[in-house]
Amino acid sequence: MQILNIHIDPRFLWMCNNIIPVKRIMEIFLSRSRDFVNRLPQKSESAERITELMLKMENEFRDGKDSYETMVKLYLFEILTCFVRQFDTKRSKSEVILLTYEKFLYINRSVEYIEQNYAKDLTLEELSATAGFSQTYFGALFKQMTGMSPWEYINIKRISRARELLKTTNKTVDSIAAESGYNNITLFNRIFKKITGLTPSQVRGDLQL
Known part of the structure; x- marks a missing residue:
């Protein structure tokens, strides 16, 4: 069985507010009932079209032709439209925390703060x-906006940085862990494996083959 996992940063959508109906699209991410299932039937028309569009986006990134960024955004907008058509978003307002643009701006401050300070001991x-x-x-609003808890977001930022250092430097795994925000090497190894599916040694070993 093939699984296509798509992660979309809501901040990108808000920045395109003058191009696409952001609030309508955000409903499928933020206004979910308890029985919501974030999967598309594999044989559905939407799933087939989204897979096709993802492959086109990959080709645009790989080929890097003139204005490829514009084409990637156009494909992404069509993917989002497929989501809107697929999922029923009529919800009881009592079930959800409505994310207004103003609340988004406040949470975005925290996201930017994390991106600048993720290696520190944050609380x-x-x-x-x-x-x-x-x-x-x-905590509830942050998860509504990003799809994950603040700690999950921080760990992804830290591990992304660690993976970059493993690929581009000869620093020891211990020093990379510390530089990425982990003082406990055992914890670092466990979270690294959970997020990437590989150990730090495997990532570095692949580069040396």
Whole structure:
């Protein structure tokens, strides 16, 4: 069975607010009932079209022809349209936290703060303060916007940095772990494997083959 996993950063959608109906598209990510299933039937028309569009996006990235960025965005917009047509987004307002553009701006402050400070020892109190919300509300709103908890987001940023260092430097795994925000090498190895499916040694070993 082939699984195509698509992760879309909502911040990209908000930045395209003058091009596409952002609020309508965001509903499929943010206004979900408890029985929502974020999968498309493999044999459905939408799944086949999305797979085709993803392959076209990959080709555009690989070929790098003039204005390829524009073509990639156009394909992405069509993918989002497929999502809107596929999923029913009529929800009871009591079931969801509505993400307005203003709330997005506050949460985006926290996202930017994480991107600048992910290697530091961050706390939920510190992160929620950047958005001006309580810790509980901040955690729920952050997950609504990004699809993950603040800690999951931080770990992805840290591991992405660690993987880059493994590929581009000769630093030891211990020093890379510390530079990426992990003082515990065992924890670093476990999270690295969970996110990438590989160990740090395997990533570095692949480059030496």
